[in-house]
Amino acid sequence: MAKKLLLENAHVENIRSYGVYRDRGGYSAVEKALKMTPEAIVEEVKKSGLRGRGGAGFPAGMKWSFMAKPEGVPRYLVCNADESEPGTFKDRYLMEFIPHLLIEGLVVSSFALGSNRTYIYIRGEYAWIVDILEQAIAEAHANGWLGKNIQGSGFDCQIYVQRGAGAYICGEETALLESLEGKRGNPRIKPPFPAVKGLWDCPTVVNNVETIAAVVPIINLGGEAYASIGVGKSTGTKLISACGNINKPGVYEIDMTISVEEFIFSDEYCGGIANGKRLKACIPGGSSVPILPANLLLKTAKGESRLMNYESLADGGFATGSSMGSGGFIVLDEDQCVVRHTMSLARFYRHESCGQCSPCREGTGWMEKILMNIEYGKGKMSDIDLLWDIQRRIEGNTICPLGDAAAWPVAAAIRHFRDEFEWHINHPEEAQKRNYGLANYADVRDAVLV
Amino acid sequence: MAEEKKLFRVIVDNIPVDVEPGTTILQAARLIGGEVAPPAMCYYTKLKGSGGKCRTCLVEVSKGSTADPRPMPKLVASCRTTVMEGMEVKNITSPRVIDARNGVVEFLLLNHPLDCPICDQAGECHLQDLSYEHGKEATRYEFGKRTFEKHDLGPHIQLHMTRCILCYRCVYVADQVSEGRAHGILSRGDHSEIATYIEKSLDSDFIGNVIDVCPVGALTDKTFRFKNRVWFTKPSDAHRHCDKCCGKVTLWQRGEDVLRVTARKDQWGEVEDWICDDCRFVHKKASDWIIEGPTQVNRHSVISQGHYVGMRKPKETISEVMGGRAPKLLMDIHSVSEVNKPDVDLGALPGPATSAVFNKEKS
């Protein structure tokens, strides 16, 4: 079994309480970090090769070093816990089971970035986790890991938890900052980037929960040791939330050297497809990334086995690959309908668009309506090309990535499952009664593994 | 001892222009003028924070700067992107831009009622102009359009959300020009709407300016609604002494009657100076004003159709345009079109012009 860096102690009894967490070596990263200079910590994070775990995969150390440091202006660290991407629930797991790991990571990162007031912006629906986090913050405070002059270092830090109000768009970092400032959660137009003008116009870094938590093992082990785990630019471990038609849905901490095939079929992870069905397709990184049919999921276009890491999942670009995204791994078996599935994603994005820019505001609703027509037997052949044209004109032309996120699933579904769309349109009545099935995307394991 | 200001040289559609650092691509292109200036539906020079939303002003940056010549991968909103030394921008010379812009226009029209025949804004509507340039003759949208109830925002302004393109300009006006925040956006996505919370009325001395900044007919002047088509009215510049504002306005008259008072607008359709509600809604007699003379109207505007004296005539003569050559055939448009018959003064008619008017003149 792969080494666990984040969830090793997640199931120790009472790990939520400070005493148990501390006994298991908790807050040693803070002790170590406070003896280092902030620059040295940033350097370790750079060396670790840690990539943002929220979805974009941008190197965290680089993001930190971009932060402007004007004299006399406060700087902020904001932890993005607005985890709302369909299929993604890893941050929830981490915060719920081992909240002190996040708090510890936040103290270290706040020290590195010089943030005396640090915020956790948490998805409103995670109401009970707010209590868990606030409890952990109070304990950390009582034990001198937060507040004034932490452990005699002269560094002050306070952490506040802010609940969101139910908008997916507030997970976009600039919308999050607007919402945190008490305004309507509309994404800002960039530049300026938050590293220069973020919260209340001050330099700000926004990091995902898992990214912050990963800072703890990076400091404990050292950046180089962390970088030696994994492969290529996919260093360290990654939390994957697996769901859909698998035997063992849940959150897994993986070492990014394992193959997708192993992840789905081995008993250590997903345990294979549920009910003895066959694998049809998978969205490997949360609802925004392209869906891949089984054959392209397990093997890249070059015929190599696909691995669970940033580079390999993206191999082939969007034509034959996908993306690691946020680590929300959604598996579809042969009984699932890609048209219906795409329709519900389109509905999600239509509902969550903030409505600021015209391509996303109008285009998402249009795509949903067309997909509903196709799904309910009223589609026309020309609708497929029309959908393609709409998504093409949304992608890249919007203020924030939600527009792209709405376009990609539609594009990928048409790219890889066009015949299923055509079947729906040509057999409207039959399509109401049964699903298209596997067709020629047969689980390649049938052919490969015998 | 004026210090030499460093200027950035940028090239827009192969035309160079020197601008101060911090200028946006849109402003640089407007300095060149003409078609090179991208259309802007949400940006407004006078309103801080405006722009970036409608995406009609997207342009391609084919060279980032002299220092970093890489092109920008995505099209950028020219109204919110500042220029760099040596930047090269493609607007109408980029097929990618034209395609994206056509797409944006299609998106903007998707839920638009296209009720121009009964809309007061027709004739001076930026969406109308934009659609004329970039729109298709038919829509590919086969679904019901979203509709909203009309709302009165106070005694003088009506909001018709169905026509709104959510440019947010009026929200910025309410925030920046008039005191206190009175309205904003409710809801999200394609059901978001401009609204005052629980139908509060908008009252402030300057709130009437929301009508002038609205690029479409979503916010209309209730003292002018359905009184006349703009192209039957004649604009003239006028002023009065006003304690609250600059008092410099455009009067829109039909015969002797002042039908409407608006702020003066520049060639990009932007207000030059905000005016107060007193000037706009209350002073509706010609005797309230000192009339300076006809407003200059672009000859492409439909408002110039009634032989309007203030029409801006092209400077160049035909032989200049044709590089010294004489035209093979020269026809006066008035000799073929009855509608443009010079002896029918549309402005002097008591009501709308109909074919009867022209036929009567003929006989």
Ligand code: SF4
């Ligand atoms: S892309 Fe969508 S969500 Fe993002 S700013 Fe534009 S309308 Fe809002």
Ligand code: FES
């Ligand atoms: S004018 Fe630039 S995006 Fe609207």
